[in-house]
Amino acid sequence: MPAPLLIMGMHRSGTSLIARLLERLGLFLGMDKDANAEARFFRYADEWLLRQSGGAWDYPESVHLLLTDGTSAGTSAGTSAVRGLAVRYLDGLMASPYVIRYLGWRRYVRWRKPANLPIPWGWKDPRLTFTLPVWLDLFPQARVVYVLRHGVDVAASLQARQRMLVAQSERAMGEKRPFYLRDWPRKRKGEGFTNSLRCATLEGGFSLWETYLQEAAGHAAVLGDQLLELRYEDFLSDPVPHLLRTAQFAGLVVDEGMVARAVTAVNPQRAYAYRQNPALQAFADTVALRLAQWGYTN
Numbered sequence: 033m034p035a036p037l038l039i040m041g042m043h044r045s046g047t048s049l050i051a052r053l054l055e056r057l058g059l060f061l062g063m064d065k066d067a068n069a070e071a072r073f074f075r076y077a078d079e080w081l082l083r084q085s086g087g088a089w090d091y092p093e094s095v096h097l098l099l100t101d102g103t104s105a106g107t108s109a110g111t112s113a114v115r116g117l118a119v120r121y122l123d124g125l126m127a128s129p130y131v132i133r134y135l136g137w138r139r140y141v142r143w144r145k146p147a148n149l150p151i152p153w154g155w156k157d158p159r160l161t162f163t164l165p166v167w168l169d170l171f172p173q174a175r176v177v178y179v180l181r182h183g184v185d186v187a188a189s190l191q192a193r194q195r196m197l198v199a200q201s202e203r204a205m206g207e208k209r210p211f212y213l214r215d216w217p218r219k220r221k222g223e224g225f226t227n228s229l230r231c232a233t234l235e236g237g238f239s240l241w242e243t244y245l246q247e248a249a250g251h252a253a254v255l256g257d258q259l260l261e262l263r264y265e266d267f268l269s270d271p272v273p274h275l276l277r278t279a280q281f282a283g284l285v286v287d288e289g290m291v292a293r294a295v296t297a298v299n300p301q302r303a304y305a306y307r308q309n310p311a312l313q314a315f316a317d318t319v320a321l322r323l324a325q326w327g328y329t330n
Contacts, residue, residue, distance in 0.1 A: 036146070036171055037154030037282045040161045041179035042244035043089065044189035046264035049298070050179050051156035053275055056294045058284050060153040063136035071155045073134035077122060078159035081166060084118060090228040090240055092162040092247075099165050119169045147171075152283040161244050164251055176255060177278060178248050181264035182328050184306040184316045187237030194232050201225035234315050238322075245326055265303040271295040 037059060041047045051069040055061045062071030079089075087094040098115055125131065126147070132140045134155075143149055154174075160167065161178075168174060205225075230236040252259050260281045267274040272292050279286045306312035316323070316330035323330055 034149070034152050034283050035173035035175060036167075037152065037175050037177060038160050038164065038167060039154065039156035039177045039179065040164065040248065041158055042161070042181070042186055042241050042248075043158045044186045044193075045158070045179050045181035046267070047156050047158055047179045049264075050177065050262065050267070050275075050278065053294050053298075054279060054282055054284070057275075057279050057286050057290060058152060059279075059282055060149065060151055061155055062134040063139075064133045068156075070157050071134050073131060074155040075157050075159070077125065078157050078163045081118060081163045082159060084114065087162075089159055090230045092159070093243065095162045115166065115169070118166055122166070123170055154282070158244070161247050161251075174258075175281060175283075176251065176259040177281065178252065178259055178261050179264060180245060180248070180261070180326070182304060182306070183238050183241040183245075183319070183323055183326070184234070184312055184330070185304065186241045187231075187234045187315075188306055188309070188312050190228070190231035190237035190240070191234055194227055194229075197227050198225060234312075238315075238319060242322065242326075268298060268300045268303040271298045 037054075039047050039051050039054075048069045051059075051061060055069070061069065062073065064072050066072060066075065081098065082088055082092060082095055085094040085096075085098040098118065100112070100115075127145050129140070131146065134146060135143065135149075139149070146153055160176075164176065226232075228236075230240060252261060260278060262274060262278060272288060272295060275295055276286065276288060276291045279291065306316060313330075320330040
């Protein structure tokens with residue numbers, strides 16, 4: 033049975049685009065997915081893993097407390113036990129009826145577990161950048177596609193999304209103000225007025241981008257040929273060869289004609305979009321040295 037393909041990278045970096053294209057070429061990414069091409073079953077699992085250490089997608093660093101093997105200086109002996117429990121729990125979850133959300137009824141009845149699928153399968157989630165070691169405990173042969181994008185474009189996209197969500201919340205509060213307390217149960221569970229206060233500023237989003245890239249670089253150093261790095265801008269400039277290589281890495285049987293048809297809607301103008309905005313270009317100038325550490329110019 034094929035090992036899963038895991039698609040990771042910083043949020044707003046093009047992971048959704050790559051996932052959708054690979055799905056079009058035959059990669060099974062799940063039946064129940066959100067607007068970002070993320071299988072809800074695995075996204076919820078990754079969110080749960082981050083919460084075990086008090087983390088979240090925009091403050092993910094604390095997951096290291098969960099991942100530590102317990103033998104390093106300054107760590108407690110209990111951390112390895114918690115990681116082991118998490119792995120056992122997820123393994124059981126993928127053999128339970130809950131996995132119908134990913135497999136769908138027909139595949140569940142026939143195969144029962146994702147690991148039994150006879151076709152290329154996997155999932156996409158930016159949070160994998162931090163939860164990957166746990167999944168590798170379960171799937172040591174998993175292949176990883178790592179997508180990265182210019183940090184200023186990422187920070188600008190995160191800030192734009194944050195502003196949109198706040199504006200939507202302001203409109204909703206104005207329209208439903210006499211009944212706003214009815215939303216309290218959902219607000220209490222985390223469905224608040226904002227997606228990430230950290231990403232309300234360009235510096236906040238940029239620093240989060242740096243955090244994700246640093247984490248991914250650690251995985252790349254360990255995984256070697258098991259990880260494929262794909263720069264968003266390189267992909268947009270010449271999508272066919274990059275997607276062909278990625279699809280083959282994913283175990284898909286494709287040819288250049290199939291790939292060419294899949295990328296007809298790819299828009300190369302999305303590369304380095306910040307250069308069209310003087311304010312974003314000015315911000316890029318202030319972080320030029322930090323960008324250069326990751327092979328990007330301003």
